[in-house]
Amino acid sequence: MTESPPPLRRWITPTIPARFARELTDRLPLAADTLRRIHQRAGIDPRLLEADGPRVAPIAYRRLQRLAVxxxxxxxxxxxxxxxxxxxxxxxxxLMAHMPATGPAIDAAARMIRVFDGAAPWRVALPEGPAGPVRLELTPRTAVQADALLMPHLILLGLIHVIGWLAGEAPPLRRVMLPERFGALAAESTFLFGRAVEHGATPGGLEFAPGSLALPVTARPDSAGAFTRRLVELMTAPTAPAGTEAALRHLLAATRPYAGLSETAAARALGMSRATLARRLASSGMSFRLVRDELRRDLACSLLRRTELSLADIADRLDFSEPSAFQRAFRQWTGQPPARWRRLNR
Incomplete structure (x- = not known):
């Protein structure tokens, strides 16, 4: 009996915006030859980083980060x-694992980083009363820091994961706030933080439920090394979204052909009208087409990198009428034809 193929969801991994990969190295005092070598070892063509449209595979992004460090x-x-x-x-x-609670641990981290920058990278805004939320606000020291896109994501995501490691459970996150200029990356931010991101806050931060920074520290100091090695992967992995968007993603991922439902059919399967589905997605900065295209894009990238399937087979799995339609869509998604993306990301 022929073995059935594995579920397509197995192949789905996120792709990383080129600007994030570019900001890994653009502030480092490295010689051109050194930069060329680490890009080559990471499997990233430096020409991809000259524009914001292309995307890179997560494994290449993580390799580039380690090589750059x-x-x-x-x-x-x-x-x-x-x-x-x-x-x-x-x-x-x-050091943080020796602290009694998450709040003192976060304060200790800010003080230690201050040694390298002359200023703390964040501050804790205490609640006005016992029932008030707790905020962690970014405090960039320079205009260059304030203008960066990558580092605020890394700091805020790092704080979420570190607090979760310290306390042994994910912190009850209520809000994620980023500056207005991050609006162009709303889909990536929502994907990484697992919730809709509010744009307009300067310079950005996180809001937690009351008591979140009073959680007792349960992490063992001797586990810090292993957790550090996992951090890069954690900060480029998806956090499960909640609500209508999550339900739609799961529905489309389970559909054959992959993500092959129309908006009307998807709304009906979710027990709502098309207008209600559109309104709920719009409230978090998403749309049916955007969710569907993100799923198809990331599956296409994963199949190109991890399998030997032909472009025609991939187009068929993604419910394109013909390979040329898939190739046009892929170029719109990533800025490259699929054959070139496969060659550069193997």
């Missing part, structure tokens, strides 16, 4: 006034 000897990739030597993050996490 190693080449520059700076875990903060040139974003602070002084280099942060490799191993500092692990030592910082060990």
């Amino acid at each position: 190693g080449a520059a000897g700076d875990e903060f990739l040139g974003h602070l006034a002084r280099p942060v030597p490799p191993g500092t993050t692990a030592e910082l996490l060990r």
Whole structure:
């Protein structure tokens, strides 16, 4: 009997905007030859990083980050006034694990980072009363820091994951706030944080439920090294979205052909009208077409990188009428034809 193919969901991994990959190295004092070598070892064509449209595979992005840190000897990739030597993050996490609660641990981390930059990267805004929310607000020291797109994501996502590691459970996150300029990356931000992101806050931050920074620390200091090694992957992995968007993603991912439902059929399957579905998605900055295209794009990238399927077979799995239609869509999604993307991301 012929073995049935694995579920397509197995192949889905996120893709990373080119600007995020570009900001990994654009503030590092590395020679051109060194940059060329680490891009080559990461499997990323530097020409991809010249525009914001293309996307890179997550494995290549994570490899580039590790190579950049190693080449520059700076875990903060040139974003602070002084280099942060490799191993500092692990030592910082060990220190935090000795603290009694998450709040003092976060304060200790800010003080230690201040040694390398002359200013703390965030501050805690205490609640006005016992029932008030707790805020962590970014405090960029320079205009360059304030203009960066990558580093605020890394700091805020890092804080969420570190608090979860310290307390042994995910912190009850209520709001994610980013500056207006992040609006162009709303889909990526929603994907990474697992919830709709509010744009307009300057310079951005997180809001947690009351008591979130009073959680007792349960992490063991000797587990800091292993957690540090996982952080890069955690900060580029999807956080499960909630609500209508999550239900739609799961529905489309389970459909054959993949994501092959119309908006009307999807709304009916979710027990609502098409107008209600559109309104709920719009409230979080999404649309049916955007969700569907993101799913198809990321599955296409994964199949191109991890299988030997022909372009015609991939087009068929993604419910395109013909390979040329798939190739046009893929170029719109990534800025490259699929054959070239496959060659550069293997």
